[in-house]
Every structure is written in structure tokens, then in C-alpha cells.
Amino acid sequence: xxxxxxxxxxxxxxxxxxxxxxxxxxxxxxEASPIYGVKLPDGYRQWALIAxxxxxxxxxxxxxxxxxDLAIKAYQDxxxxxxxxxVLVKLAWxxxxxxxxxxxxxxxxxxxxxVMVKDSRKYAATGGWGFGRFINGKPADEAQHQTCFACxxxxxxNHDFVFTxxxx
Ligand code: HEC
Numbered sequence: 002x003x004x005x006x007x008x009x010x011x012x013x014x015x016x017x018x019x020x021x022x023x024x025x026x027x028x029x030x031x032e033a034s035p036i037y038g039v040k041l042p043d044g045y046r047q048w049a050l051i052a053x054x055x056x057x058x059x060x061x062x063x064x065x066x067x068x069x070d071l072a073i074k075a076y077q078d079x080x081x082x083x084x085x086x087x088v089l090v091k092l093a094w095x096x097x098x099x100x101x102x103x104x105x106x107x108x109x110x111x112x113x114x115x116v117m118v119k120d121s122r123k124y125a126a127t128g129g130w131g132f133g134r135f136i137n138g139k140p141a142d143e144a145q146h147q148t149c150f151a152c153x154x155x156x157x158x159n160h161d162f163v164f165t166x167x168x169x
Contacts, residue, residue, distance in 0.1 A: 028088075031135075035143040039118050039133030042069070045090045049073050052168035055096065055106075063108050064093045066165040082129065082161040087119040089163065112136070117163070128154065128162040 029040030048067040056062045068076070069088045075081075093115070094108035114135045121129035132149035134141040153162040160166075 031138055032140050034116075034131075034133035034135075034140040034146055036146045037118075037124065037127075037131035037133060039116050039131045041114060041133070041135055041138065042088050042090065042116065042118075045069075045088075045114075045116075048090065050168075051076060051089070052165050054165070056093075060112075061096045062093045062112060063096050063106065064091055066091045076167040082121075083119050083163065085119050085121055085129075089117045089165070091115040091165075113141075114138075128158070130162055 029042040031041050033040050045067060048069055051066045051068050051072070054064040054066065056064065067090045069086075071084055072087045072089055075083045075087060091114070093112045095110050095112060096106055097109035099105035099107045116133040116135070118124075118131040118133075119129055120131060124131045127150040130150070130153070132146060134145055134149070140146075150162070153164070157164050
């Protein structure tokens with residue numbers, strides 16, 4: 002009887018884990034990124050701002066990093082590592098000059114949307130993060146996805162592989 006109960010609990014636990022994996026990895030719409038299978042998350046454009054950033058030449062871009070509710074809560078509570086289900090999205094645009102007011106920098110054409118999804122089990126080999134880079138809504142090629150983790154690992158391993166800090 003005891004053994005049978007154990008077996009039943011094990012099956013339930015595995016089913017729950019599998020369901021979580023599917024929910025985290027497959028949430029979103031459109032094509033999935035190579036290697037990681039990350040999609041553009043639904044409704045990300047309405048997510049809260051974590052911080053803006055500016056990148057010098059040659060990219061010369063303005064950026065904004067947004068997070069889902071779990072991400073924002075983790076930042077507020079200084080939770081590290083970020084919990085499973087955290088999703089971070091980075092929007093990027095060409096840096097352009099306001100035609101109406103010269104000293105002002107404004108976003109020009111959109112360039113990429115980049116996504117990081119936390120699922121410590123599914124993405125155990127890359128610090129628990131799955132990566133996706135999208136151009137016009139389509140995932141970039143596999144070669145580009147091979148670069149993501151290496152740079153984040155080299156620079157911000159001590160901050161759960163995440164560069165962006167919350168801008169108060
Ligand atoms: C050469 C270094 C480098 C590579 C390669 C790189 N990133 Fe990043 N990433 C950064 C930096 C620096 C930031 C901080 C924000 C900024 O300056 O744009 C960042 C920020 C991010 C963010 C916002 C969360 C955070 O860590 O701040 C996401 C999402 C992201 N990158 C996804 C990707 C994806 C997807 C790839 C691969 C397609 C990738 N990155 C490749 C350097 C890199």
C-alpha cells in the first residue's frame with residue numbers, strides 16, 4: 002500500500018513538472034528560436050520597464066528591458082537566482098535624433114527583440130536560461146543563438162547571468 006502510494010505520488014510529481022516545463026518553454030506565439038525553443042511571449046509589449054540602455058557604435062541603439070510579473074517581483078525582492086517562469090525581454094531600436102529637438106535621442110527603426118526565459122530544469126546547461134533573438138518577429142539563425150550564453154556567462158555569472166539592474 003505504502004509503495005503504491007509512493008508510486009502514485011511520483012507519477013503526479015513528474016506530470017506536474019512536465020506540465021510546468023511545457024507552460025514555461027512553449028508560452029508565446031510565432032516561431033521558436035533554434036537551440037532553445039523560446040517564442041516571443043504573448044503581451045510582452047505591455048510589461049513593466051526594468052531599465053533602458055544605450056549601446057554605442059557600431060550598433061548605436063536605444064534599448065528597453067521589460068519583465069513579466071515574476072521578473073518585477075524578483076527585482077523588488079532582490080531574489081537571486083530568478084525563479085522559474087521569469088521572462089525578460091529586451092527591445093532595441095536604432096538611435097536617432099529628434100527632428101523636432103536636436104539634443105533629444107529617440108528610437109528609430111526597431112532592430113531586434115531578445116528574450117530570456119528561466120526554466121532551471123529545461124535549460125540546466127545554460128544557467129537555467131533559454132534565449133531567443135527575433136528580427137521582425139522571426140527567430141535569428143542558430144549561429145547567433147550560440148553566442149548568447151557565452152557572453153552573459155563571461156560577464157554576469159554572479160548576477161544569475163542577467164546584466165540589467167532595476168532603474169529606480
Ligand atoms: C557580446 C555580449 C552579448 C551577447 C553575445 C548577447 N548579449 Fe544579451 N545582453 C548583453 C548586454 C551587455 C546586456 C545589457 C543590456 C544592454 O546593454 O543592451 C544584455 C541584455 C540582454 C537581455 C536583457 C536581460 C539582461 O541580461 O540584462 C536579454 C533578454 C538578452 N540580452 C538576450 C540575449 C540573447 C537572446 C542573445 C543571443 C541571441 C544575447 N543576449 C547575446 C550582452 C550580450
